[in-house]
Amino acid sequence: MFRFRLDGSSGVPPYLQLVHQVRQSLLLGYLEEGDRLPTVKDVAADLAINPNTVVKAYRQLEHEGLAGGRPGQGTFITATSSTALPEEQQVLRASLEEWLRAAEEAGLDEEAVTALIAVARQDMKKEKV
Amino acid sequence: MTQNDTGGNIPALRTDRLGRRYGRVWGLRNCTLEVPAGVIAGLVGPNGAGKTTLLEMIIGLLQPTEGQLSVFGETSHAPMAARLAQVGYVAQDHPLYRDFSVGDMFHLGRAMNPSWDQKLALARTDALDIPLKRKVKSLSGGQRAQVSLTMALAKRAPLLVLDEPVSSLDPVARLEFMREVMAAAAGTGLTVIIASHVVSELERFCDWLIVLTGGHVQLAGPADNLIAAHRLLTVPRATTDAELPGLPVHRTDSDRHSSVLVRADPGRRAVQERPGWQADPVGFEQLVMAYLQRPSKSAARDDTAQAAARPGPNTKAVTR
Numbered sequence: 001m002f003r004f005r006l007d008g009s010s011g012v013p014p015y016l017q018l019v020h021q022v023r024q025s026l027l028l029g030y031l032e033e034g035d036r037l038p039t040v041k042d043v044a045a046d047l048a049i050n051p052n053t054v055v056k057a058y059r060q061l062e063h064e065g066l067a068g069g070r071p072g073q074g075t076f077i078t079a080t081s082s083t084a085l086p087e088e089q090q091v092l093r094a095s096l097e098e099w100l101r102a103a104e105e106a107g108l109d110e111e112a113v114t115a116l117i118a119v120a121r122q123d124m125k126k127e128k129v
Numbered sequence: 130m131t132q133n134d135t136g137g138n139i140p141a142l143r144t145d146r147l148g149r150r151y152g153r154v155w156g157l158r159n160c161t162l163e164v165p166a167g168v169i170a171g172l173v174g175p176n177g178a179g180k181t182t183l184l185e186m187i188i189g190l191l192q193p194t195e196g197q198l199s200v201f202g203e204t205s206h207a208p209m210a211a212r213l214a215q216v217g218y219v220a221q222d223h224p225l226y227r228d229f230s231v232g233d234m235f236h237l238g239r240a241m242n243p244s245w246d247q248k249l250a251l252a253r254t255d256a257l258d259i260p261l262k263r264k265v266k267s268l269s270g271g272q273r274a275q276v277s278l279t280m281a282l283a284k285r286a287p288l289l290v291l292d293e294p295v296s297s298l299d300p301v302a303r304l305e306f307m308r309e310v311m312a313a314a315a316g317t318g319l320t321v322i323i324a325s326h327v328v329s330e331l332e333r334f335c336d337w338l339i340v341l342t343g344g345h346v347q348l349a350g351p352a353d354n355l356i357a358a359h360r361l362l363t364v365p366r367a368t369t370d371a372e373l374p375g376l377p378v379h380r381t382d383s384d385r386h387s388s389v390l391v392r393a394d395p396g397r398r399a400v401q402e403r404p405g406w407q408a409d410p411v412g413f414e415q416l417v418m419a420y421l422q423r424p425s426k427s428a429a430r431d432d433t434a435q436a437a438a439r440p441g442p443n444t445k446a447v448t449r
Contacts, residue, residue: 008332009329014332040315046308048304048310049311049333050169050334054315125407
C-alpha cells in the first residue's frame with residue numbers, strides 16, 4: 001500500500017504535499033493505474049494529519065483526473081504516467097533536461113542551478129509588475 | 130458511524146460577546162466565535178490570553194460573566210447534564226486517580242456517563258498495549274495521556290476539547306497521541322478544539338484557526354481562507370505605515386527593506402500601483418506568529434481583524 005509522508009518545515013501546505021507525492025509517484029512508476037490509495041482514516045492516523053486535509057487532497061486528485069473514488073471501496077489511481085504529465089509538459093521536460101546538461105557542463109552545481117532559477121523567476125515577476 | 134446527528138447547520142460552538150471577569154480583571158472579553166461541526170480547530174495564544182478561560186466555559190467548568198455560549202445549540206443556561214454530555218475534555222496534566230487501575234478508571238467513566246462506550250475504551254487500550262490492571266501511577270506519561278484521551282472518546286461526545294494535551298509528552302508520545310486524535314476524528318464527524326503553543330505543529334492538525342491575545346479574538350476562521358486573505362509585502366524601509374494599504378498586521382524592518390503582513394486585497398492593489406513592491410503568499414506559521422505578536426489593544430477597534438473573524442461564504446465544514 002502506498003504511504004504518504006509529510007515535511008512539516010517545507011512551507012508547502014499539507015494537502016498539496018499529498019497531491020504532489022501522488023503525481024510524482026505516478027511519474028516515477030511507484031503508482032500505477034488501478035492502485036488503491038490508503039483510506040482517509042489510515043492516512044490521518046499514519047501522519048497525524050487532519051482527516052479533512054486528506055479529503056481535500058483526494059478531491060484535488062479527482063479534480064485533476066489522477067484518482068477516483070469507488071463507493072464503498074476507496075480511492076483508486078485512474079491515470080497513467082503519461083496522463084500525469086501532459087504532452088506540452090513532456091516537451092518542456094525535454095528542453096529542461098537539455099538546459100540542465102548545459103548547466104552541468106558550465107560547472108554549475110545543484111545549489112547554483114536552484115539559485116539561478118529563483119533569480120530568473122524573480123525577474124519575470126518584476127517584469128509583470 | 131456518525132456521532133453528531135444534529136444536522137449540518139448547528140455549529141459545534143457559538144459564542145456571542147462572551148466574557149469572564151476575575152475580580153477586576155477580564156480573562157476574556159467580547160469573544161464572538163463560531164466553530165462549525167466536523168472541523169478540527171486550533172486555539173492559539175500566549176499564556177494569559179484567555180484560552181483556558183474559554184475552554185473552561187465551553188466544558189461548563191466556568192460560568193460566563195457576560196455574553197452567550199452554546200455547544201451544539203445547548204446554551205450555558207441549559208441543565209448541566211445536557212451540556213456535559215456534549216463535550217469530552219482532556220486537560221493539560223491528564224488528571225486521573227493515581228491509585229486507580231486503568232480498568233477502575235473505565236468503571237468510573239461508565240458510572241458517570243450514560244453514553245459510555247466500554248467496547249471502544251477496551252479496544253483502544255488493547256490496541257495501545259495498556260494493561261487494564263496497571264495502576265495509573267505506574268503508567269508512563271504517554272500512556273496516561275492516552276488513557277485520558279480514551280476516557281474522553283469513550284464518552285461519545287460530539288465535541289472533544291484538548292487543552293495543551295501534548296505539552297508534557299516526549300516527541301514520540303506526542304506523535305502517537307495526535308495520531309489517535311486524528312484517527313478518532315476521521316469519518317466520525319467529531320469536532321475537536323485543541324489549544325496549543327506549538328504553532329509549527331498545528332498546520333497539519335487544524336483546518337480552523339482561532340488566535341486569542343489579551344482576552345480578545347484576533348483572528349478566527351477556516352485556516353485556508355485566512356491564509357489566502359493575507360499577503361506578505363516587501364517594501365522599501367522608508368515606507369511609512371500610512372503609505373501601506375490598510376492596517377499592517379505585523380511589520381519587520383531590515384536595513385533597506387521592510388516585510389509587512391497585510392490583508393490580501395488592498396495588498397494586491399498596492400503592488401500594482403507601486404513598482405518595486407512585492408507581494409508573496411503567507412504561510413500558516415507566519416500568519417499565526419504575526420497575529421500573536423500584534424499588540425492586543427488594536428483588536429477591538431481594528432476592522433482588519435473583525436473582517437477576518439467574520440466567517441466568509443466558504444466556511445462550511447468539509448463533509449465526510
